[in-house]
Amino acid sequence: MKRRDFLLGSTAAAGALGLSGFSLAANAPELVIQPARFALRDQMTDGMVSLSPDAPPPILYGKQGEVMRLPVRNTLPDYTAMHWHGLRIANQMDGVPYLTQMPMGEGEVFPYEFTPPDAGTYWYHPHCMTMDQMAHGLTGVMVIAEAEHPGFDSEQVINLRDFRLDEDNQFLPAYTQRGAARAGTFGNVQTANWLQAPVYDHAAGGLVRLRVVNTDTTRIYKLHLEGAEARIIAWDGHPVDIEVPMPSAQDPLLVGPGQRVDFAVTMPGGEGQTVTLMAKLPGQPLRAMAELRAIGPSSARDLRELRPLPANPVARPDLNKAEPHEFVFGWTPEGGEPNNGFCGSLGYNFWSINRTPWPGDAAEGTGPLATLEMGKSYVLRLRNESPNLHPIHLHGLVFVPINSNLRRLPPLLTDTMLLLRGEVVEIALVADNPGDWAFHCHVIEHQKTGLAGFIRVV
Ligand SMILES: [Cu+2]
Numbered sequence: 129m130k131r132r133d134f135l136l137g138s139t140a141a142a143g144a145l146g147l148s149g150f151s152l153a154a155n156a157p158e159l160v161i162q163p164a165r166f167a168l169r170d171q172m173t174d175g176m177v178s179l180s181p182d183a184p185p186p187i188l189y190g191k192q193g194e195v196m197r198l199p200v201r202n203t204l205p206d207y208t209a210m211h212w213h214g215l216r217i218a219n220q221m222d223g224v225p226y227l228t229q230m231p232m233g234e235g236e237v238f239p240y241e242f243t244p245p246d247a248g249t250y251w252y253h254p255h256c257m258t259m260d261q262m263a264h265g266l267t268g269v270m271v272i273a274e275a276e277h278p279g280f281d282s283e284q285v286i287n288l289r290d291f292r293l294d295e296d297n298q299f300l301p302a303y304t305q306r307g308a309a310r311a312g313t314f315g316n317v318q319t320a321n322w323l324q325a326p327v328y329d330h331a332a333g334g335l336v337r338l339r340v341v342n343t344d345t346t347r348i349y350k351l352h353l354e355g356a357e358a359r360i361i362a363w364d365g366h367p368v369d370i371e372v373p374m375p376s377a378q379d380p381l382l383v384g385p386g387q388r389v390d391f392a393v394t395m396p397g398g399e400g401q402t403v404t405l406m407a408k409l410p411g412q413p414l415r416a417m418a419e420l421r422a423i424g425p426s427s428a429r430d431l432r433e434l435r436p437l438p439a440n441p442v443a444r445p446d447l448n449k450a451e452p453h454e455f456v457f458g459w460t461p462e463g464g465e466p467n468n469g470f471c472g473s474l475g476y477n478f479w480s481i482n483r484t485p486w487p488g489d490a491a492e493g494t495g496p497l498a499t500l501e502m503g504k505s506y507v508l509r510l511r512n513e514s515p516n517l518h519p520i521h522l523h524g525l526v527f528v529p530i531n532s533n534l535r536r537l538p539p540l541l542t543d544t545m546l547l548l549r550g551e552v553v554e555i556a557l558v559a560d561n562p563g564d565w566a567f568h569c570h571v572i573e574h575q576k577t578g579l580a581g582f583i584r585v586v
Contacts, residue, residue: 156197158237161208161254164265168317169324173297176265177204184322185252185268187285192247192275192440198240200232204261207231207470210240211255212270213386213521214365214543216442217242219563222523225256226490227564227582231470232256246440246526247274248365249339249388251287256471256489259345259572263292263302265322267343272365279434280392281334281427286405286418287322288383289344290315302345308573309478311516312346318409320418327402327419330395333426335434337361338391340405342383345572348517348546349407350380351389351417355396356403359431362390366526366541367437380408384519384546386570392434397426442526442541443558445505450556453498453506457520457547457569458513460485460578478577479514479569485578486568496584497567500559507556512547518574519546522583524565527557544570559585 164178179185190196200210209231211223221242225231232238244250250270254261269285292300292315300316307313320326330336338358342349352375360372364387375381383389393403403420460480466473469489477485481497500506507530512518521544529537529545533552545553568580 156199158199158201160201160203161266162203166322168291168293168319168322169297171297173291173293173299175299177261178265179268184287185266188252188268188270189273190244190270191273192244195241195243199237200240201237202232202234205234206257206260206472207233208254208261209238209256210252211523212240212242212250212252214250215242215244215270216246216524216526216561217244219524219561219565222563222565223255224523224566225471227566244272246365246442247272247437248362248367248440249341249390250365251341251343251388253343255566258472259302259474259576260472262345262572264299269339269341269343271339274438276438278337278437279335280337281429282330283337283339284328284330284420286320286338286340288320288340288342288349288417290347291317291319293317303474303573305476308474308476308577312571312573314346315344318407318415318417320405325416325418327421329423330420331424331427332395332399332401332422333397333428334395335429335431336393336395336420338393338405338420339388340383340391341388342385344385346385348385348519349383351383352376352380352406353391353393354404354406355401357394357431358391360389361392361437363540364388364542364544366440366442368540369436369439370538372538377406377408377414382546384517384544384570386519386521386544387546392431393420394429394431395420395422397422397428399423440541443560445528445556445558447505447507447530447556450505450507452509454509454511455497456482456511456513457518457579466578472576474573474576476577479574479579481567481579481581484581486580494581496564497581499584499586502559502562502585505556505558507554509552509554510545510547511552512550515549517546517548518579519544519570520567521570522565522567524561524563525557525559525585527555530554530556561585
């Protein structure tokens with residue numbers, strides 16, 4: 129069977145043909161998806177996937193409003209496609225197989241090219257063979273800089289993720305049937321930038337922008353900082369313009385798969401003093417995920433010297449005119465086997481959106497979950513009917529939570545809404561980016577066993 133036989137129809141065809149409008153930049157180095165090995169613990173782990181043979185996927189730096197050319201070459205025998213999580217870019221650059229492009233076979237290059245409209249902390253990962261390639265390492269951070277320097281002395285990126293390894297540091301199967309039908313299959317080795325509790329030096333008394341990204345396939349991290357005067361300055365890429373309480377050991381911050389938090393941190397004044405990013409894992413004592421260590425004489429800077437980050441150009445929905453749409457996340461009433469295409473199937477359907485499981489790669493006959501009109505405001509009611517938590521991610525658009533049946537949600541712009549057990553959250557958005565936008569759970573086992581779909585903006 130040919131990949132094109134899986135085409136969804138005219139929209140996908142137009143997306144594929146639209147590629148000819150994007151030039152392959154001669155000067156852009158290729159991002160080469162390839163096998164890698166790395167010492168995740170005390171000895172080498174083989175069979176990893178990265179963009180170099182011996183290191184984690186690099187941080188990709190861009191600048192708000194400036195074009196980025198990221199040709200991706202696939203050297204794996206499996207298919208792939210690269211998605212840029214949180215970036216509001218053209219649909220045909222979004223990296224979702226069959227919805228926006230064909231899967232990339234071995235030896236193929238896809239000339240991703242886009243101009244990020246928003247500054248902030250984003251990330252990238254494959255959207256085809258998602259479980260295999262992400263679980264084996266292919267998740268990286270993107271930093272899109274503000275047009276104006278925001279006044280920090282330094283930055284630190286922390287990419288949090290787990291791996292599932294045996295005693296010899298080799299990969300265990302990335303998922304289990306039991307896990308996929310419940311909260312997901314958890315890794316047993318927690319890492320920051322593929323390292324165990326790494327220590328990073330920063331100038332004593334300086335102001336650090338700490339960007340924390342959860343790129344795990346399953347785990348909802350519960351985080352707080354110790355030893356720092358700090359505040360939250362951005363959430364899921366976008367500046368926070370209201371006072372948000374700092375998390376603590378008693379009241380940690382829930383950061384689901386796909387979510388990001390930026391802290392402004394004042395480093396301690398004394399040489400060797402540390403700031404620690406702490407995580408609470410079930411049934412374990414608090415754990416240090418990463419440390420920032422103060423070095424040199426103190427510059428004695430103060431958080432109050434920082435100006436607020438400039439707002440990103442996100443349209444605010446008009447709630448008086450917003451049309452509602454309902455989405456129910458839960459079990460699939462059908463079950464059955466998913467169709468097994470080029471982008472990998474876990475072999476089961478457990479989950480659904482609006483009672484329909486995403487049937488596999490191309491999802492022929494599964495129409496959009498909703499069709500939104502360009503420029504109009506909408507309220508999407510997200511109902512979690514299951515006992516498990518779901519980080520629900522919408523591609524290509526940014527939304528704001530407006531209420532929940534369980535808690536007070538600060539109105540922070542986001543692309544990924546973590547739904548608690550039995551929670552109903554209303555989110556609001558302006559449908560201002562045309563295309564077919566994937567809408568799915570970011571617990572990859574849920575996504576790949578049915579909890580996926582797409583929303584069309586025309
Ligand atoms: Cu889920």
